[in-house]
Amino acid sequence: MAAADELTFHEFEEATNLLAETPDAATTSRSDQPTSQGHVAVAVGSGDSYGAEDEVEEESDKAALLQEKQHQQQQPGFWTFSYYQSFFDVDTSQVLDRIKGSLLPRPGHNFVRHYLRNRPDLYGPFWICATLAFVLAVTGNLTLVLAQRRDPSIHYSPQFHKVTVAGISIYCYAWLVPLALWGFLRWRKGVRERVGPYTFLETVCVYGYSLFVFIPMVVLWLIPVPWLQWLFGALALGLSAAGLVFTLWPVVREDTRLVAAALLSTVVLLHALLAMGCKLYFFQSLPPEHVAPPHQAASLPTNIPLSPTLPRSMAPS
Amino acid sequence: MAEAEESPGDPGTASPRPLMRDLKAVGKKFMHVLYPRKSNTLLRDWDLWGPLILCVTLALMLQRDSADSEKDGGPQFAEVFVIVWFGAVTITLNSKLLGGNISFFQSLCVLGYCILPLTVAMLICRLVLLAGPGPINFMVRLFVVIVMFAWSIVASTAFLADSQPPNRRALAVYPVFLFYFVISWMILTFTPQ
Numbered sequence: 001m002a003a004a005d006e007l008t009f010h011e012f013e014e015a016t017n018l019l020a021e022t023p024d025a026a027t028t029s030r031s032d033q034p035t036s037q038g039h040v041a042v043a044v045g046s047g048d049s050y051g052a053e054d055e056v057e058e059e060s061d062k063a064a065l066l067q068e069k070q071h072q073q074q075q076p077g078f079w080t081f082s083y084y085q086s087f088f089d090v091d092t093s094q095v096l097d098r099i100k101g102s103l104l105p106r107p108g109h110n111f112v113r114h115y116l117r118n119r120p121d122l123y124g125p126f127w128i129c130a131t132l133a134f135v136l137a138v139t140g141n142l143t144l145v146l147a148q149r150r151d152p153s154i155h156y157s158p159q160f161h162k163v164t165v166a167g168i169s170i171y172c173y174a175w176l177v178p179l180a181l182w183g184f185l186r187w188r189k190g191v192r193e194r195v196g197p198y199t200f201l202e203t204v205c206v207y208g209y210s211l212f213v214f215i216p217m218v219v220l221w222l223i224p225v226p227w228l229q230w231l232f233g234a235l236a237l238g239l240s241a242a243g244l245v246f247t248l249w250p251v252v253r254e255d256t257r258l259v260a261a262a263l264l265s266t267v268v269l270l271h272a273l274l275a276m277g278c279k280l281y282f283f284q285s286l287p288p289e290h291v292a293p294p295h296q297a298a299s300l301p302t303n304i305p306l307s308p309t310l311p312r313s314m315a316p317s
Numbered sequence: 318m319a320e321a322e323e324s325p326g327d328p329g330t331a332s333p334r335p336l337m338r339d340l341k342a343v344g345k346k347f348m349h350v351l352y353p354r355k356s357n358t359l360l361r362d363w364d365l366w367g368p369l370i371l372c373v374t375l376a377l378m379l380q381r382d383s384a385d386s387e388k389d390g391g392p393q394f395a396e397v398f399v400i401v402w403f404g405a406v407t408i409t410l411n412s413k414l415l416g417g418n419i420s421f422f423q424s425l426c427v428l429g430y431c432i433l434p435l436t437v438a439m440l441i442c443r444l445v446l447l448a449g450p451g452p453i454n455f456m457v458r459l460f461v462v463i464v465m466f467a468w469s470i471v472a473s474t475a476f477l478a479d480s481q482p483p484n485r486r487a488l489a490v491y492p493v494f495l496f497y498f499v500i501s502w503m504i505l506t507f508t509p510q
Contacts, residue, residue, distance in 0.1 A: 081413075084414060085414050085416065087414075088411075088414040088415050088416075089416075090485075090488070091484040091485055091488075092484060092485060092486070092487040092488050093484070095488060123411070123414075123415070123488060127411075127491065127492060127495075130492075130495065131495060134495065134498075134499055138502055141502075141506060156508070157391075157508070158391040158392075158503075158506040158507070158508060160391050160392040160396065160503075164396075
């Protein structure tokens with residue numbers, strides 16, 4: 001049918017023109033990469049070899065690209081409210097779906113391509129970071145309460161300053177590290193001229209959703225068994241870092257082996273540092289306090305409560 | 318809030334009627350929060366006096382003594398204030414960004430007024446703490462705070478949930494839950510020195 005062929009051909013042309021005009025649409029053109037297999041690509045129209053991708057996935061990617069085309073035709077300026085509204089254009093089911101995707105990373109499924117589908121949102125990263133910060137402060141305080149029940153010589157205090165510390169450190173991690181990563185990937189793109197990296201928002205999204213698994217980990221850290229705490233920490237860190245690595249791998253494997261290995265190990269290392277920092281700062285085992293002024297407690301060993309200390313007049317609990 | 322005209326012959330005397338009218342409006346909204354049912358009063362005639370009174374009361378009761386150690390105690394007055402107002406503004410922005418059709422100040426008004434049950438819980442906790450320490454003391458406070466927390470959530474979602482499209486309602490309500498949870502936590506962990 002000539003008419004149908006003409007229509008599909010026209011659609012393909014329009015789509016490629018639009019892609020050429022908007023360079024930060026996160027897609028790649030397949031025409032100059034005949035050897036890439038199953039790469040991060042969205043093909044419209046008559047594709048020849050799709051590599052490892054399924055036909056079904058191609059169809060849904062095509063639909064997503066059309067939606068993205070309409071979406072991008074009305075991109076307002078960054079000073080308008082509706083510009084920011086476009087980052088919150090998600091439904092409850094989509095957010096839950098993305099969270100599930102971050103909890104169960106699979107090697108074939110790239111988080112950005114599979115779940116975000118060119119519609120990154122800011123709702124998930126922002127509220128996951130807020131929840132994590134408050135859960136850290138609350139459970140850190142709860143550990144102190146539980147420790148005081150076991151050993152009444154420990155002085156209990158609400159420790160409200162930890163909320164501020166938790167908030168600032170989590171938000172800085174979740175926004176500055178993606179910024180650095182995105183900048184680095186763009187610089188490498190300039191050098192290598194190969195694959196387009198993810199946009200800044202997609203990187204922020206990946207990091208934000210990957211922090212979700214830390215929330216149940218922090219809650220489980222209430223159990224005061226040390227080896228169990230390290231086990232949970234290792235499990236959560238493994239899941240979270242695996243999600244990040246599987247997402248970054250398609251972008252980074254085009255680069256030299258050294259750069260790829262260095263980048264991935266830096267990402268995992270920073271994530272591990274965050275988890276360890278949380279554990280050590282919010283869940284440290286506490287020194288008991290003498291009746292003497294509290295700033296002299298530095299002379300005490302940290303892990304062994306001394307029985308002969310007089311219990312202070314405790315805060316009622 | 319409606320203005321009342323003063324008699325032009327007495328520039329010096331402030332007429333008591335606008336103050337009484339405003340106080341009555343605030344009191345009426347308190348009643349609407351304590352017995353939440355579907356009505357538009359909180360949304361239609363919003364005002365921010367009630368939230369301000371509640372926030373100041375709560376912050377005054379929650380702050381730690383200045384003689385206490387600066388590092389380890391409960392929140393300062395300014396910290397409570399900032400958490401309440403900054404939290405309310407963030408939730409309102411979130412609700413509007415998700416596409417809700419509620420205005421900025423209406424949402425602030427609802428969130429501020431629904432702190433009333435938690436302020437009552439703070440009062441009760443302070444009274445209970447006068448009775449002395451003990452596990453029963455703690456259980457009573459825990460029970461009161463949980464009940465008032467649930468009351469706040471129910472009251473605010475009765476007003477706020479209708480303004481969101483149904484497939485995003487949970488996304489808009491979750492931050493409200495987090496906000497009142499943090500305030501309840503501050504109330505529960507309050508320890509007078």
